[in-house]
Amino acid sequence: MTIQDERVESPGRAQRADARRNHDLLLRAAREIFDEEGDTSMEAIAKRAGVGIGTLYRHFPKRIDVVEAVYRDDVDQVVAVAERDVATMTPWEAVDSFLHAFVAYAFGKRRFLTELREAFEKNPGLKCDARERLEAAIRLVVERGQGAGVVRRDVNGDEIFGLLGPMCTSASLTREQCDRLVGMVLDGLRPPAATH
Amino acid sequence: MTIQDERVESPGRAQRADARRNHDLLLRAAREIFDEEGDTSMEAIAKRAGVGIGTLYRHFPKRIDVVEAVYRDDVDQVVAVAERDVATMTPWEAVDSFLHAFVAYAFGKRRFLTELREAFEKNPGLKCDARERLEAAIRLVVERGQGAGVVRRDVNGDEIFGLLGPMCTSASLTREQCDRLVGMVLDGLRPPAATH
DNA sequence: CTAGTATACGGAGGGTCCCTCCACTTGAAG
DNA sequence: CTTCAAGTGGAGGGACCCTCCGTATACTAG
Numbered sequence: 001m002t003i004q005d006e007r008v009e010s011p012g013r014a015q016r017a018d019a020r021r022n023h024d025l026l027l028r029a030a031r032e033i034f035d036e037e038g039d040t041s042m043e044a045i046a047k048r049a050g051v052g053i054g055t056l057y058r059h060f061p062k063r064i065d066v067v068e069a070v071y072r073d074d075v076d077q078v079v080a081v082a083e084r085d086v087a088t089m090t091p092w093e094a095v096d097s098f099l100h101a102f103v104a105y106a107f108g109k110r111r112f113l114t115e116l117r118e119a120f121e122k123n124p125g126l127k128c129d130a131r132e133r134l135e136a137a138i139r140l141v142v143e144r145g146q147g148a149g150v151v152r153r154d155v156n157g158d159e160i161f162g163l164l165g166p167m168c169t170s171a172s173l174t175r176e177q178c179d180r181l182v183g184m185v186l187d188g189l190r191p192p193a194a195t196h
Numbered sequence: 197m198t199i200q201d202e203r204v205e206s207p208g209r210a211q212r213a214d215a216r217r218n219h220d221l222l223l224r225a226a227r228e229i230f231d232e233e234g235d236t237s238m239e240a241i242a243k244r245a246g247v248g249i250g251t252l253y254r255h256f257p258k259r260i261d262v263v264e265a266v267y268r269d270d271v272d273q274v275v276a277v278a279e280r281d282v283a284t285m286t287p288w289e290a291v292d293s294f295l296h297a298f299v300a301y302a303f304g305k306r307r308f309l310t311e312l313r314e315a316f317e318k319n320p321g322l323k324c325d326a327r328e329r330l331e332a333a334i335r336l337v338v339e340r341g342q343g344a345g346v347v348r349r350d351v352n353g354d355e356i357f358g359l360l361g362p363m364c365t366s367a368s369l370t371r372e373q374c375d376r377l378v379g380m381v382l383d384g385l386r387p388p389a390a391t392h
Numbered sequence: 393c394t395a396g397t398a399t400a401c402g403g404a405g406g407g408t409c410c411c412t413c414c415a416c417t418t419g420a421a422g
Numbered sequence: 423c424t425t426c427a428a429g430t431g432g433a434g435g436g437a438c439c440c441t442c443c444g445t446a447t448a449c450t451a452g
Contacts, residue, residue, distance in 0.1 A: 016428060017420055041409060052431030057411065089341055121310055121367040155380055162369040163377050168360035171317040173358040181359050184351055189382025212399060237438060248402030253440065390425055 015155065023059050025049040030066050038111030042066075064119045067129050071116060075130040077104055082137035091148035096186055098141045103182050106168035107175050114169045135161055145189075152191045160185070219255050221245040226262050234307030238262075260315045264324055267312060271326040274301055278333035286342035292382055294337045295360065299378050302364035303371050310365045332359055341385075348387045356381070 029049035033040045037145030042063060046056040047174055060066040081101045085094040106113055138157035163185065168178060225245035229236045238259060242252040256262045278296045281290040302309055316322055334353035341347030359381065365375060 018419070019429060022429085042411080043409080048433095053411085054413085054431045055429075058429070061411090063410070117366070120312070121365075124367050152380065155376055159369065159373050159377055162366050162373065163359070163363050163381075166366040167359050169317075169360050170313070170362040171320050173355065177355050177358065180351055181355055184348065184384040185359075185381065185385075186384070187388055188380040188382070190383075192383055210449090214448065215400060218400085238440080239438075242402095249440085250402050250442085251400075254400070257440090259439070 079137045091145045092150040095145045275333045287341045288346040291341045
């Protein structure tokens, strides 16, 4: 939506029809197989799409490129939730609602997201459009809360992302435990009382 | 200390001297190489220790066994901190001190711990003595706080471990950010006020 | 000291991945 | 139909984890 999705081949001719079709086949196959298996090999994705391994690598030069392409749609959903919450709720309600929604989303895709996380750990310099949009969504909600004085100012949205994201991809916690921890983090997010 | 470390070959004869020596060489090599490189291959560990790959696998049948062996000593240190804090501080001070110490330790070994984390994610049924002792140490501190009424009762030590451990192994946060987030989590850990 | 044997060693090689390379095929412009 | 850039597929290189088994050696009994 905010980022254009189609190939922009400014000078040359348009993308060939078979290439476009294979791109879509690969993307659909990747999404299905990540949802079903959690992780998988490049060979399995190509096989499922019914194309050769070389074709997969033509469309997605690195494994991370497949993962990011699948990730993109999911991020759209989360960003939409953030924008809706900000538009319709009080600052604190939006923070509360969005963090719970974020964890619900991330928990559901934990095995897939673990893949992404590992890519970022192995290659810290790696940038990823989708991830940046996600962080921007969190900032949107958190900074509004800070502006309204209902969220402490000594942590920022990216840091909260860095706390809750890894929690969700950790295999050791159940959904209920994640939810309870979010509740606790929300309490910690309120501006600290002057005295205790 | 609590767990005996030597091989107990009840019926047969004792372990051969060269085997013992190679075991120690391998452990030392693994520790050095994990500290320096973050992650590594089994071949590199064997080479550094000056033994064949077969010898490495005789002593540590799976990769995770090497990682756990290295992990064990580190856990001893953290457990000792928990016991000292509980013995010398007020319940809340002990929680505060221990969580900061835990994060400081985990952050320093983040690349190595990522290895462990991945092993647990790939194999959720996996049990690991060292990890259980670590969780017990956190429970010791947290449950004392709960008993004294200074820590909320709707989260437990394992959950806090599940929140802060993954945070430390996440490559996206700096040491300062982790510390600030621990501060926030500590605020969230206090029993929630009845009204807000 | 010697011989016998359980124990330990080393590394070739099997299986799985990620990814590269390039000879072959095909869509589409003229 | 001709032409050829764009696209395809899969063999194979390189890295890794791990297994297998022939060889070597540390202990023990005599």
